[in-house]
Amino acid sequence: xxxxxxxxxxxxxxxxxxxxxxxxxxxxxxxxxxxxxxxxxxxxxxxxxxxxxxxxxxxxxxxxxxxxxxxxxxxxxxxxxxxxxxxxxxxxxxxxxxxxxxxxxxxxxxxxxxxxxxxxxxxxxxxxxxxxxxxxxxxxxxxxxxxxxxxxxxxxxxxxxxxxxxxxxxxxxxxxxxxxxxxxxxxxxxxxxxxxxxxxxxxxxxxxxxxxxxxxxxxxxxxxxxxxxxxxxxxxxxxxxxxxxxxxxxxxxxxxxxxxxxxxxxxxxxxxxxxxxxxxxxxxxxxxxxxxxxxxxxxxxxxxxxxxxxxxxxxxxxxxxx
Amino acid sequence: xxxxxxxxxxxxxxxxxxxxxxxxxxxxxxxxxxxxxxxxxxxxxxxxxxxxxxxxxxxxxxxxxxxxxxxxxxxxxxxxxxxxxxxxxxxxxxxxxxxxxxxxxxxxxxxxxxxxxxxxxxxxxxxxxxxxxxxxxxxxxxxxxxxxxxxxxxxxxxxxxxxxxxxxxxxxxxxxxxxxxxxxxxxxxxxxxxxxxxxxxxxxxxxxxxxxxxxxxxxxxxxxxxxxxxxxxxxxxxxxxxxxx
Numbered sequence: 001x002x003x004x005x006x007x008x009x010x011x012x013x014x015x016x017x018x019x020x021x022x023x024x025x026x027x028x029x030x031x032x033x034x035x036x037x038x039x040x041x042x043x044x045x046x047x048x049x050x051x052x053x054x055x056x057x058x059x060x061x062x063x064x065x066x067x068x069x070x071x072x073x074x075x076x077x078x079x080x081x082x083x084x085x086x087x088x089x090x091x092x093x094x095x096x097x098x099x100x101x102x103x104x105x106x107x108x109x110x111x112x113x114x115x116x117x118x119x120x121x122x123x124x125x126x127x128x129x130x131x132x133x134x135x136x137x138x139x140x141x142x143x144x145x146x147x148x149x150x151x152x153x154x155x156x157x158x159x160x161x162x163x164x165x166x167x168x169x170x171x172x173x174x175x176x177x178x179x180x181x182x183x184x185x186x187x188x189x190x191x192x193x194x195x196x197x198x199x200x201x202x203x204x205x206x207x208x209x210x211x212x213x214x215x216x217x218x219x220x221x222x223x224x225x226x227x228x229x230x231x232x233x234x235x236x237x238x239x240x241x242x243x244x245x246x247x248x249x250x251x252x253x254x255x256x257x258x259x260x261x262x263x264x265x266x267x268x269x270x271x272x273x274x275x276x277x278x279x280x281x282x283x284x285x286x287x288x289x290x291x292x293x294x295x296x297x298x299x300x301x302x303x304x305x306x307x308x309x310x311x312x313x314x315x316x317x318x319x320x321x322x
Numbered sequence: 323x324x325x326x327x328x329x330x331x332x333x334x335x336x337x338x339x340x341x342x343x344x345x346x347x348x349x350x351x352x353x354x355x356x357x358x359x360x361x362x363x364x365x366x367x368x369x370x371x372x373x374x375x376x377x378x379x380x381x382x383x384x385x386x387x388x389x390x391x392x393x394x395x396x397x398x399x400x401x402x403x404x405x406x407x408x409x410x411x412x413x414x415x416x417x418x419x420x421x422x423x424x425x426x427x428x429x430x431x432x433x434x435x436x437x438x439x440x441x442x443x444x445x446x447x448x449x450x451x452x453x454x455x456x457x458x459x460x461x462x463x464x465x466x467x468x469x470x471x472x473x474x475x476x477x478x479x480x481x482x483x484x485x486x487x488x489x490x491x492x493x494x495x496x497x498x499x500x501x502x503x504x505x506x507x508x509x510x511x512x513x514x515x516x517x518x519x520x521x522x523x524x525x526x527x528x529x530x531x532x533x534x535x536x537x538x539x540x541x542x543x544x545x546x547x548x549x550x551x552x553x554x555x556x557x558x559x560x561x562x563x564x565x566x567x
Contacts, residue, residue: 010480072479074449075458099437099445099478103461103495106449109415115530116414118444131534136442140339143442143533185458186475186488193482201480205566229567247464247499248478253335253440254359254498262566272336279539283566285556286545296545301559305550317554321561 002035003028004088006081006095006104007053007061008072009045011193016163016202017096019056021156023164025094026057027123038062040084040175042077043070047172054170056163062087062175068184071191072100076183078107083177085112097155098201105153114151121160138253138276158201158259159280200249203232206260206281208251210236210274212267212288212307216244221311222266228318234258236268252277267307270295287311323377326428327368328421328435328447329396330358331389335440341536348536357392359503360436364494366501368434369400371468378402380428384411384420390519397514398506404519414442415530418450423525425455430491432473437462437495442533448495458488461495 003025007018025037036059050061095101109116119135129146136143207226226233240250253273259280266287286299296302334354342349372379381401393404407420438445452459465476471490548556561567
């Protein structure tokens with residue numbers, strides 16, 4: 001039996017976390033030794049981009065190209081994915097954890113009568129039941145969770161598996177979906193999206209600044225460092241609360257939770273509420289002039305000193321090493 | 323205008339998380355429980371909307387008797403009455419079923435809750451309740467205004483936000499900056515003691531998933547400090563030792 005993966009797009013590009021979800025499904029299919037991976041993609045996406053989903057392990061991509069699906073309308077997406085689930089005749093749906101993914105998966109859990117677990121960090125164990133490990137308490141713990149229904153939905157946390165890349169192309173098929181007016185219960189009146197920047201929840205490297213940056217006018221050096229690394233920029237809660245940086249950059253317990261390979265924190269003391277948003281990072285670097293800053297206890301590498309001197313030096317050293 | 327706000331009873335964000343009974347139960351020793359921070363935003367906005375429309379606001383929690391102080395706090399902040407579904411919240415599906423049943427009986431126009439709980443972080447309950455009731459659901463909502471039966475919202479999307487409009491009834495999973503958290507005043511605390519708190523038994527026992535055992539992450543090794551005059555050494559370590567560049 002095939003495994004279905006709901007892949008999300010941003011401006012016509014399949015999201016990296018969605019490709020990780022495809023890789024996860026591929027690894028799961030290998031583990032159970034049955035079936036292939038089918039992806040469902042929604043909205044306007046060009047066929048080469050869709051075929052490239054094959055590199056991560058999908059044999060086939062179903063494409064519902066209705067342009068009304070370009071925006072993340074929760075009910076319409078849930079309805080389209082449910083139709084693909086029935087058409088493929090699968091019992092397992094995989095997707096990347098995201099704010100849209102969670103909301104769509106929740107509706108699907110009811111529509112399909114499927115057990116849903118989010119924040120999954122490993123492949124399931126199948127020896128006794130279907131047991132998945134998920135991150136809970138905002139990364140402070142893990143829970144082994146048994147799904148007791150025959151249909152299953154897993155929302156995969158970033159970095160749970162390595163993205164598989166092998167150059168294979170997926171077969172792309174147009175998939176006709178029937179959408180009702182009720183699926184579009186809302187009208188989107190405006191969209192503001194920063195363009196050309198690395199999306200924070202997707203980023204492999206994140207550079208964040210805190211109140212130690214002293215003011216929004218000093219963010220140039222954070223952006224320079226981020227640009228040199230191909231990183232996204234983030235900030236602490238106080239910084240977004242004062243309005244130095246936009247709210248969607250706030251990293252922490254009540255902001256964006258990130259799981260990059262490398263997290264660089266500049267002038268952030270490391271309050272528990274900030275740490276909860278970064279504790280899934282693979283490697284943490286802290287730059288702070290206060291040697292007693294609690295963030296150093298959660299860091300892999302640290303430099304005690306003035307950010308205004310160190311950050312430009314670090315940018316220069318990275319450029320020299322490239 | 324009838325508003326329902328769903329409240330989680332969760333460990334304070336600064337809590338040290340520990341488990342007991344051979345890692346099968348959460349250890350509440352020394353833990354202070356609070357209204358979930360996202361639910362607290364939803365509650366604050368719900369109080370403002372109730373005041374604006376002159377309607378009623380009911381706070382709901384699915385939990386055992388120990389969650390009543392948390393519900394009383396919601397009453398102190400401004401909810402008119404409260405309902406507790408008397409059961410341990412077994413999984414998201416179980417909780418969604420209870421909320422949907424309460425909502426069916428109460429006939430609410432607007433259902434608000436946090437975008438996710440901060441214990442299990444599922445972010446699913448608003449979507450599940452929406453599907454169970456056949457109502458649209460939106461999350462994460464960072465602004466919500468009422469103009470008659472039209473709801474104008476801003477929803478956070480990755481790297482930005484989206485402005486949208488929909489009609490009542492609907493469900494929203496909320497996050498900051500939808501409203502400022504409200505701190506109960508003395509009058510609120512006094513009146514909360516006598517506001518009605520109805521306890522109902524669960525309408526269904528169905529679940530879809532069961533958390534069987536818990537683990538803590540591996541402890542982090544100690545930080546390796548690099549001298550501030552040796553910044554290029556940090557680049558070398560990130561490249562060759564951590565292998566993250």
